[in-house]
């Protein structure tokens with residue numbers, strides 16, 4: 001029988017056996033609850049991160065911890081912005097504190113290898129800050145062999161491999177929010193959650209070269225999608241997921257080996 005990979009389904013006794021003394025790595029998906037157009041679920045980033053984490057855990061023999069569900073505030077130019085109903089976000093300091101607490105608990109129970117899969121762009125720098133603070137705190141507590149590996153999904157995503165799906169060229173990874181790529185990923189992972197009769201009009205968002213507070217939400221397409229969905233397909237979604245799962249698994253193997 002395959003080993004159970006979900007921490008949430010293990011008894012404490014089984015979890016202890018597997019992580020004590022740093023035996024097995026724990027992978028923590030980090031997501032968001034954020035609008036992804038009228039056609040994709042609010043949990044798109046979270047489901048995306050979980051799918052990658054589960055595939056990596058299968059590949060390298062690791063445990064997947066329950067996902068960090070809420071993410072840092074959506075910004076207009078990357079996620080449409082926090083003004084959309086349903087985009088339910090944390091302040092950055094809350095995210096940092098939350099993550100440091102969870103990392104400390106993993107370490108206290110014996111985990112020594114922690115892998116992070118973060119798909120929500122706005123989390124990135126705060127997740128890195130939380131990692132830095134957690135490692136510093138653990139070091140002061142005498143734990144110096146705890147390692148966090150966070151694959152950089154933007155580097156791992158191989159645009160060459162995606163080229164056949166983008167005969168028009170890959171216009172902007174920065175604007176890829178609720179567009180062709182994410183729609184494809186959801187068509188592959190959870191087709192039952194994609195409302196294909198609600199695809200938004202094909203438009204690219206255009207933003208001025210500055211941000212404002214309060215945000216100028218008039219630059220954001222009303223649908224919440226920042227780029228076209230045309231051409232979305234299950235095949236593209238599968239290619240993206242396999243590319244990222246392979247790449248992240250390789251990153252974990254390398255990162256944990258040294």
Ligand SMILES: [Zn+2]
Nearest residue numbers: 044045178182
């Ligand atoms: Zn997303």
